[in-house]
Structure formats: C-alpha cells, structure tokens
Amino acid sequence: MLLQAACVLLTACLPLATAGPVSRPKAGFDWSSTKALIAFGDSYTYVQGTHGHQNFSFIGDQFNLAYTSETLLTNKIVQNQTATAEGGPNWVEFLTKCGIKEGLTSPQSCKKQLWDFAFAGADISTEYTPLHHNFTVSLVDQVNQFKQYGHPALKHTIKSQLTLIAIWIGINDINDSAQYAVDFPTFYKSITDALFDSVEDLYGLGYKNYLFMNLPPLDRTPGNQAKSSPSPNATQVEWYNSALAEHAAAFAGKHKDAEVMLFDAHARLGAILDEPAKYGIVNTTNFCPGYDQPDIAVNYENYGCPTPLDKYFWFNSGHMTSHVHQVLAEEVEDWLRR
C-alpha cells in the first residue's frame, strides 16, 4: 500500500493519479512500536560515526566497505557542530531522538535505534553520475554494503518487522545532472529504476516498511533564487518527484505486504519557505556566510548575519538548517502516527 501526505493540506501536491493508492492498511505500520530506523542517502541524512569517514559517514567509505559486527555494534553517533551537514542534528536524529545530544550515542541505547548508512555527497549510481570523491559510497553501494555487512550484523539486534527503512536520495543526482543533454523525464526514470533495484534487495532481506522522502524545492536554494534560470529548475524537480512517486506506487503494487510511505518533503519545505514566520524563520533567501565558524552560535553578527542560524532556512548553499530539519522531522513523525 502506498501512503501519501494528505494533498488537501499542501500547497503543491504530487500527482496522486499516477501515485497509486493512498490509503493505509489497518494492520500496517505502527510508528509507536517501531524499534529501529535504517537510513540510506546523502548529506541530508548522514550522521558522523566514530568508525566513519570524517564529515561523510557513520561507518566506512568506498575504500573501506567491510566491517565486522563488533565494529558496527560498538560504533557511536557523534553529535557536534561538524558531525552533520547542518551544523546540528538532522531529520533522522530528530525523528528517532537518537544521537541528538552533544557527544557520543550508541544506537543501541536509543528507544528507536538509528542505523544510518547514508554517505555525504552520494548519488544513486555511478552508472548515471560520477562520484563526488573517490571514497564516496553511492546509494547502490550503501545497499550492497548493508547486504554484505550491515544486515548480518544487525539481524540479531533488531527485528525487520519493527524496523523502518528511510531513504532520502536524489539531491546530488539532480544537481549534478541538471545540465546534461538528456531527456530528463526518461533520465529520472532510469536513475529511480536503479534506486528501486536496490530497494528490491532490501525487501529481499525481509524489510517491509519504507519511508521515501521526495526532493526538496532545490530550485529555491539561495544560488538558484538569485538566478533568472535556476538549475535544477522547478520542472526538473517535479519530473524527478513524479518518477519517484510512480516507482514507489509500482513497488507498493508489486509487494502487497510492504508498507510504502512517500513523504511529500517538497510540499512541506515549500510551505515553510512560503510562510517562514510560522516556523520562527526570518531568512529564506540567503545563508549566513559564517555558518561553519566555531563561534557562530554566539558571534553570528561578526559574520554579517543579523540573526542566529536557526532563524535561517538555508544553512549553506545546498543544505537546510538543523532547525528546518527539526520542523520537518516533527511533521514526518505526526504523519507517521496518523
């Protein structure tokens, strides 16, 4: 079954006609009894791990894909200014409430364990876009790595039926390919085909609960707002999101025992950009140039910023602030509890 955010509440709705059924099964997914969240994706989702590649991952990298159960199970989530791409906790940490506090957190100590295999800078597959760095782990390889090392290590620790798989990807793909000379709807269909090949692998391991996040309004980054022709533009973002919705619906149609949830992050983030004051945000057009300075929390004015970072929508040229991640996570949680 495919569940989508109620369209009536949203300013920009996904094409529900192509997105399949929107009801949820009676005996379906239950967030309150969910014990673990396994995440895949890019910098929007990555968390720093003590056994991770600094600034990029929770565990390993493309040159160090193998790890033992012991390494995974003793790995800890780091929380500090440089441990996410937002200068503070991100959406999966807020959603699970795992790893929010400053310092180190063992996922196993959390009521909802967060096992995060997202890699900052990841695209879906090297078949379509090049790696950002030679050590970057693409989404396809995150899932391969999980199959080989993560799942065997976790299967005695967490139960697949009490686990939610969360995937937020495509942000780098659409940016990296924005100027390609391709037919974009076809291209986005191909890259989301590759994504769902990996999702099939996860399903094959016994995971039945899926949360997909669609693309944010990337045509509204500070850089794109300043351009007469944003790149990617709104049409490209919409095309990608339609391809994702169609694939999610097809996956749900094929696997009747799977709970497939597609959260309309695009609409929700667009609503925050449209009415920022409701969320305590005053700045949607720029980011604070001193965002990565160690003293930014107190000395923001020294960097030409009239307000603290949590009054900004954008943290830097391509990432939202931790405050926006918190708002989003609360909305995702309310929606999961529906």
Ligand SMILES: *[C@@H]1O[C@H](CO)[C@@H](O)[C@H](O)[C@H]1NC(C)=O
């Ligand atoms: C991680 O990022 C921080 C802040 O941007 C930087 O100071 C540090 O050198 C980076 N670490 C590595 C290993 O690249």
Ligand SMILES: *[C@@H]1O[C@H](CO)[C@@H](O)[C@H](O)[C@H]1NC(C)=O
């Ligand atoms: C964050 O924690 C990591 C790992 O403990 C450490 O290497 C890094 O220097 C810390 N960054 C800050 C800003 O404290």
Ligand SMILES: *[C@@H]1O[C@H](CO)[C@@H](O)[C@H](O)[C@H]1NC(C)=O
């Ligand atoms: C990865 O790239 C870095 C610099 O971009 C280079 O120095 C290094 O040799 C490369 N590593 C491998 C194994 O190719």
Ligand SMILES: *[C@@H]1O[C@H](CO)[C@@H](O)[C@H](O)[C@H]1NC(C)=O
């Ligand atoms: C966005 O870019 C695509 C690909 O270049 C183009 O076909 C489309 O017309 C553009 N849309 C807008 C609104 O500019």
Ligand SMILES: *[C@@H]1O[C@H](CO)[C@@H](O)[C@H](O)[C@H]1NC(C)=O
């Ligand atoms: C938004 O942030 C930029 C960069 O810090 C700043 O120059 C601008 O004055 C801010 N605008 C508002 C409305 O706060």
Ligand SMILES: *[C@@H]1O[C@H](CO)[C@@H](O)[C@H](O)[C@H]1NC(C)=O
């Ligand atoms: C998007 O791609 C452009 C050009 O390929 C690059 O300059 C820019 O930094 C990228 N933006 C983000 C947010 O990654």
